[in-house]
Amino acid sequence: MQEREELTTKVAKAIYGVQLNRVREEVRAMEIQHGKIARVLEEIQTETDRSAAILLFALMDDTLIFYLQKFLNPNIKGGLASVFEGSAMLSTAHSRITFAAMLYWISPETYSNLNLVRRIRNIFAHHTEVRDLNHSTVSGIVHSLDKFESFVLELPSVKELDVKLSIRGLFIARCALLIVRLIRDLVVLRASIANHVDPNDVVSDAWDEQPNLKQLSYLAADTITALLEKQKTELAI
Secondary structure, three states: OHHHHHHHHHHHHHHHHHHHHHHHHHHHHOOOOHHHHHHHHHHHHHOOHHHHHHHHHHHHHHHHHHHHHHHOOOOOOOOOHHHHOOOOOOOOHHHHHHHHHHOOOOOHHHHHHHHHHHHHHHHHHHOOOOOOOOOHHHHHHHHHOOOOOHHHHOOHHHHOOOOOOOHHHHHHHHHHHHHHHHHHHHHHHHHHHHHOOOHHHHOOOOOOOOHHHHHHHHHHHHHHHHHHHHHHHHHHO
């Protein structure tokens, strides 16, 4: 009896391993628009707070559209245009965020933070008196964003810089890391659900296992490093 249980366990693990490897291969092969992300993250460094907020949310929304159009079946009457254009069900950023969350393709944390950035973007777009992130209308929302950057600021090499990010720096850092989280969610969660595996098993701790996600992390890290260096330079003047 015990031998049978042990054999059954081995077979079950083998079945799960096949499913897990399938998901890992799918994630490894998934396209990530590294060039576009890099361009926007570089461009916002010299933009006003208003322009930076609008660009960053546009990048997040473009990312959602990119993956939703990859994952959804285009062979429906009217094609994808029938759900993305005009006043269709996925024609707004809010509806796209909600749809992805309903399918569990993004985590509750990603869903909440995307909506906060969307609010900031809308305030800048529709209120001329709000010119920068220090304005009380948006500064509170920035501080409500999850502190994605906290683990970075706790690194000894970062602590040695002895700098504190401005509210602009916090906003950009949190958005850069939110973009990483958004893409990781969309790429990993959907594939994990479809193949009935734990998403935590998909992306292992091995740094080189997923080169496309690794490169994405580099882009966010480079953005945060640039912010810290700029902040330190400004303090030295």
